[in-house]
Amino acid sequence: MQYAAEIKGISYCYPDSTKALHQVSLSIPEGAKVAILGANGCGKSTLLYHLNGLLLAQTGNVKIFGSEVNEENIQQIREKVGFVFANPDSQLFATSVREDIAFGPRNQRLNEEEVQMRANKAMEQVGIKNLAERPPQNLSLGQKKRVAIAGVLAMHPDILVFDEITVGLDPASKRELFEILANLEQQGKTLIISTHDVDLAFQWASEIVVMADGKICATGSGDLLRDKELVARTALETPQVAEIFSETSYRPKSVTEAKQIVNRLDEKASIL
Numbered sequence: 458m459q460y461a462a463e464i465k466g467i468s469y470c471y472p473d474s475t476k477a478l479h480q481v482s483l484s485i486p487e488g489a490k491v492a493i494l495g496a497n498g499c500g501k502s503t504l505l506y507h508l509n510g511l512l513l514a515q516t517g518n519v520k521i522f523g524s525e526v527n528e529e530n531i532q533q534i535r536e537k538v539g540f541v542f543a544n545p546d547s548q549l550f551a552t553s554v555r556e557d558i559a560f561g562p563r564n565q566r567l568n569e570e571e572v573q574m575r576a577n578k579a580m581e582q583v584g585i586k587n588l589a590e591r592p593p594q595n596l597s598l599g600q601k602k603r604v605a606i607a608g609v610l611a612m613h614p615d616i617l618v619f620d621e622i623t624v625g626l627d628p629a630s631k632r633e634l635f636e637i638l639a640n641l642e643q644q645g646k647t648l649i650i651s652t653h654d655v656d657l658a659f660q661w662a663s664e665i666v667v668m669a670d671g672k673i674c675a676t677g678s679g680d681l682l683r684d685k686e687l688v689a690r691t692a693l694e695t696p697q698v699a700e701i702f703s704e705t706s707y708r709p710k711s712v713t714e715a716k717q718i719v720n721r722l723d724e725k726a727s728i729l
């Protein structure tokens with residue numbers, strides 16, 4: 458089986474000798490929705506940076522659709538793997554929002570008509586057409602984040618990585634972002650996020666990856682987060698939907714499923 462991303466035995470030590478990753482291996486199937494969870498400093502960003510060559514493996518290797526990431530193919534890898542930084546200031550530099558979003562497709566040497574078409578479509582997707590001529594540096598954090606996401610969407614990557622996906626977004630912007638993700642999912646894209654929001658990860662992800670101290674402690678479905686020992690050991694918390702039903706035999710995956718269970722119980726109680 459060819460994976461969208463295959464990480465084998467990578468370790469990473471920063472120049473100041475901080476050991477951030479120890480022998481990490483992870484295989485991500487095409488079309489998966491992966492959420493990486495773990496305490497501050499456990500290595501989530503460092504791991505994600507390896508997916509598009511922002512960091513190169515010091516030991517082990519990273520393959521994207523079967524191609525090993527190295528200095529020679531970084532450009533091709535970055536066309537396949539779009540990366541949205543936790544802090545959008547890290548990726549916004551042009552004089553206008555439109556120019557910022559156009560930068561990626563222009564770099565792919567697409568003709569100007571296609572570049573503008575992609576920039577317009579991406580701005581429309583994230584609802585920032587009204588900001589097209591503004592300098593990105595002057596925007597609010599949430600607006601900047603949308604510009605950064607539009608810049609990645611305009612490149613048409615197969616894999617999208619969102620580091621600390623919801624940081625700085627208000628509830629409505631979060632919902633809109635996850636609508637965009639649902640649309641990308643339907644297009645068969647592989648989506649990888651890091652987050653501290655266990656509720657979001659529980660409800661959204663097809664695969665959860667739990668990290669601690671530069672290592673992967675567990676991978677699996679959202680049910681992993683019902684494991685109280687794992688949750689306590691990795692400084693996470695049980696998702697609220699799981700916690701509320703933890704003493705029962707019900708296993709709702711989402712608030713919607715939980716509501717359906719409560720409604721059914723309510724109906725039963727009113728009959729009795």
Ligand SMILES: Nc1ncnc2c1ncn2[C@@H]1O[C@H](COP(=O)(O)OP(=O)(O)OP(=O)(O)O)[C@@H](O)[C@H]1O
Pocket residue numbers: 471472473475476477495496497498499500501502503504
């Ligand atoms: N540029 C750097 N130089 C030295 N050490 C670094 C650097 N960047 C990160 N680290 C260290 O590497 C380890 C992993 O950091 P990383 O940012 O990957 O964690 P994280 O899980 O993404 O954290 P958070 O949830 O706080 O964003 C930490 O100990 C951190 O201090």
